[in-house]
Amino acid sequence: MLNGEMNLWNGFIRKYFVAKRIATTDNIINWQSVIDSIKPKTGDFNTPATVIERANVDPNAETSYYDGIMQTWKEANYDFKNIQWYDYYPNEHFDIDVQTKFAGIVNAEPRRVFISELWPGHSVPYHWDVEDFEEQWLKEGELVRYVCFMRHSFGHAFILEDDCFYNVKEGEIYKWNNYKSFHAGTNAGEFPYYLFHFLGIQR
């Protein structure tokens, strides 16, 4: 049944083992005003090259991320210069109050919070996120990751393991079952694609 299959934005049938819809930011965070606030700014520009540079690793070194992820991109013949996106950080690019309010909703201490921006015609392919302070954070408690859909528009798709989030209502918050899950984002539409990401320690 198509309707049953395709109501993916309906949290009711979401595959709970990949991510679970837990709350909404409705009446707490106005995502349109957050988008408006970051639009005039330039976020941190990311490409495979900048990721390697920031991680301060030798691109030829036997690092797990380079071998594990970028090698798969290479083998799939990705044009690395077209893998590009922007990240925006609280306090630096948008009001930290957004992070504080969100942390209150999900009851977690923020550790890495950012808004990703993906322009039409770009994807961030199959990958998982590597965190420099992961070991330290794990000593503090349970690491949890949430994604919040800031705006939906044609062609904006977020993939988490074997599930695809599309047309999800603004403000919906999903908790990942595993903060290290494989994921990807793609934008085949007309407008930039924004997602709010929250990695933290569950209170």
Add this chain to the structure above:
Amino acid sequence: MIKYIGNSSDIIIWDDVISGLERHDFEQHPGPATGPTHKEGDPIPRLNECTELWKRAGYKAVEDGGTVQWDMFFPGVHFDQTVVDKFVEYFKIERYDSAWISRVRPGNFAPMHWDVNDQEEELLKQPDRMRWHAHISKPAFGHVFVVNDICLYGKEQGSVYQWDDRRYWHAGSNCGLVPKYQFNLW
């Protein structure tokens, strides 16, 4: 409206069809056609709806350093016409004008568009023309197909969907690791 109408894997072995297509990349001629086939300014009614959107959004073709590109394989040229014959017979499709298999490689896009045809002036007089498509690759990470307001993702190989209107806006993207193949007919 987009409607699931059945699975074509009982009548067509899609893995074999795909293997045949892949031979056209190397040993068999001709190679696949490459889209987009139309460009801004071509004298086709309503083509500008797509070309202007792409321009506004900043899309660029692969040959210009961007990501817009897909391949097209045609019956009788790249794969056997019997594939189409079996498909239309099984799904009781009485009339069709065009059939092809599209391929989007990892990292590439067929951005938001509707299929504006060379014969669009004539076709616009036939607003009831339907379309069908089948997911012929096995489900794979990152194979995204969007039509109207739905995203068809992870569909079983051979799944067939009927569109009430061939002019629905749609898009394909591949942020996975293997090529995405789709059978199309209208």
